[in-house]
Amino acid sequence: MGSATRAADDGNVEAGHLTDATIRETLRGVHYPGLTRDLVSFGMVKHVAVCDGRVKVRLGLRTEDATIPSKLQAAVENALRPLGATSVAIEIVPPDGGGVPFRRTAADPWADQVRLASVRHTVAVGAGKGGVGKSTVAANVALALAREGLRVGLLDADIYGPSLPILLGIEDGAARVRMTPEKLILPLESHGLPLVSFGFFLGEQSPAIWRGPMVSKAVKQFARGVAWPDLDVLVVDLPPGTGDIPLSLAQAVALSGAVVVSQPPRVASAEARKAIDMFRTLEVPVLGIVENMTGPFGAGTGRTLSHDVGVPFLGAIPFDPEVVRECDLGTPTVVVRPESEVGRAFGAVARGFAEPLGWRYEPAADLSLSPALHRPEER
Ligand code: ADP
Numbered sequence: 208m209g210s211a212t213r214a215a216d217d218g219n220v221e222a223g224h225l226t227d228a229t230i231r232e233t234l235r236g237v238h239y240p241g242l243t244r245d246l247v248s249f250g251m252v253k254h255v256a257v258c259d260g261r262v263k264v265r266l267g268l269r270t271e272d273a274t275i276p277s278k279l280q281a282a283v284e285n286a287l288r289p290l291g292a293t294s295v296a297i298e299i300v301p302p303d304g305g306g307v308p309f310r311r312t313a314a315d316p317w318a319d320q321v322r323l324a325s326v327r328h329t330v331a332v333g334a335g336k337g338g339v340g341k342s343t344v345a346a347n348v349a350l351a352l353a354r355e356g357l358r359v360g361l362l363d364a365d366i367y368g369p370s371l372p373i374l375l376g377i378e379d380g381a382a383r384v385r386m387t388p389e390k391l392i393l394p395l396e397s398h399g400l401p402l403v404s405f406g407f408f409l410g411e412q413s414p415a416i417w418r419g420p421m422v423s424k425a426v427k428q429f430a431r432g433v434a435w436p437d438l439d440v441l442v443v444d445l446p447p448g449t450g451d452i453p454l455s456l457a458q459a460v461a462l463s464g465a466v467v468v469s470q471p472p473r474v475a476s477a478e479a480r481k482a483i484d485m486f487r488t489l490e491v492p493v494l495g496i497v498e499n500m501t502g503p504f505g506a507g508t509g510r511t512l513s514h515d516v517g518v519p520f521l522g523a524i525p526f527d528p529e530v531v532r533e534c535d536l537g538t539p540t541v542v543v544r545p546e547s548e549v550g551r552a553f554g555a556v557a558r559g560f561a562e563p564l565g566w567r568y569e570p571a572a573d574l575s576l577s578p579a580l581h582r583p584e585e586r
Contacts, residue, residue, distance in 0.1 A: 224290045227255045230262060237286050240278040248517050249492050253300065260293035267300050269490065326441045328463035328564045331456065335478025337447040340499035341468040342370045343534055345444040350541040351557035353400055357439040360394060360401040364426060364456055365446045369406030376537020380407045391434040398542050403433050427459040449485040464494035466521065466560060469512065471498060471505035476512045483516050494563045495521035497556050502526040521559035524552045
């Protein structure tokens, strides 16, 4: 105690800065290892205690990666020492029970969650309601990431309305899809992307009549049962809303994050907010908000929402009637009109999508070369 007291006395002026508020403010500058989001905006800082320069920070998180605790310890310590902290202890606890309404089983619902072995990051694209262009954004962003050199796959998990086969011109998928001898689904390819859609397997069945547990089981089998090639990013097109499927998916595979698509009308952004709340409750980091169909229905609610909920705004995609035609023809905008205003907007969103996952966009010094996304370690 003596030495701790002396250390605190020595650093009296500094220690004056060491309050719950300054600590939390400082932790806003500490990124979760491997991602570019900070601990506070992830909602991981559960409790801060400070006494005589000694700081305890309780972090609520769940990780499979055994190196994360020591990385967090080092990062938090480095950030708090300059404030006068004489010792820093971090305690890692399971995330709190804020998600109780979404967790229906008594056992740990994450216990059998898997990380897809060949996939570096699985990112879900969700929306508060249908028809906002979630699938269009998922497909075009995936294609834009692939154009930047990332290895990207697409999983159409929108079981109530799988539309990626149409959007990507692969409507004969059900007839063509094959299994490996180990009974894994072999993805089909469309515009260079490996793709699997729930629609390939539904036949005449309507999953709308399925009960929750059936949906949950089917989604888990589906999400895990694909022989994906090595991928940097798997983009998952979720069904809209905040129901059973996003829940089941988040429990079935470890998601690196989610992107929420909204529209300019305020009713749409209110629904998007519910989707954001749902992901947060499921402890899935929300990487950003996209406002789609900006123009005739207004503009700006996506940015306002992003500000209100403290989530990055990834960009606005203008309304363009050509997009409807391109979706119907299975020729996505990013493929046929990459330089159009909409095509560029998708590209910008894609870069915002990749950055929190560790890629950085670098404009080419030589203007004849196209700019590209790089992982820092590849530079
Ligand atoms: P969701 O997946 O949210 O239900 P979809 O991606 O299926 O929505 O899109 C719904 C409709 O809106 C489709 O007809 C699609 O072509 C159209 N659409 C999507 N984005 C745009 C846009 N930026 N401009 C014009 N039409 C769009």
